[in-house]
Amino acid sequence: MKVLDRRTRIEAAGGEAVFVVYDEPERLRRGILRDLDPVFPILLDPDRRAYAEWGLARASIAQVWLDPKVWRSYARMLLREGQRPARMGKDTLQLGGDFVVGVDGRLMYSRPQERDDRPAVGVLLKVLEEARGA
Numbered sequence: 001m002k003v004l005d006r007r008t009r010i011e012a013a014g015g016e017a018v019f020v021v022y023d024e025p026e027r028l029r030r031g032i033l034r035d036l037d038p039v040f041p042i043l044l045d046p047d048r049r050a051y052a053e054w055g056l057a058r059a060s061i062a063q064v065w066l067d068p069k070v071w072r073s074y075a076r077m078l079l080r081e082g083q084r085p086a087r088m089g090k091d092t093l094q095l096g097g098d099f100v101v102g103v104d105g106r107l108m109y110s111r112p113q114e115r116d117d118r119p120a121v122g123v124l125l126k127v128l129e130e131a132r133g134a
Contacts, residue, residue: 006121007039014103015128016040022048022094051094056112058093063114065092100127 003010003017010017017040021028025044033042045051064070098119100109109127111119 003121004039006125009125010128013125013128013132015100015125015132018043020045020050022046022051022091048094051096054097054099054110054112056097057095058091059095059114061093069117098124100124100131102131 007017019038019040019042021042022045023031024046028042043050095113096118097110097112099107099111102108108131109124
């Protein structure tokens with residue numbers, strides 16, 4: 001997890017990463033959390049209410065599984081980094097998003113995911129650090 005590498009900087013900026021997921025806890029442990037010791041809170045949203053409230057859509061099969069960028073990303077993980085992709089969740093079409101919320105509750109940054117196109121953690125950190133300095 002790239003966020004894990006930036007934990008110190010996130011905390012120094014007064015932030016905390018929180019992950020919202022819809023899968024059951026056991027599926028998470030066997031899948032994306034396998035071999036990881038999570039240090040950030042993970043909130044479970046099995047009914048996907050938060051996903052709906054934040055405007056996070058579902059993709060089509062073509063958007064996800066026929067997108068050459070997705071396959072290039074998996075190939076890069078395997079060939080360059082020697083990583084196998086984590087076991088998928090039960091719904092590979094549910095899109096996520098990245099948000100930065102200020103201590104006052106204001107939304108500082110919002111980027112719903114369109115495919116396999118998450119922003120770099122550095123982008124989120126910059127927003128967080130700018131919010132802290134304001």
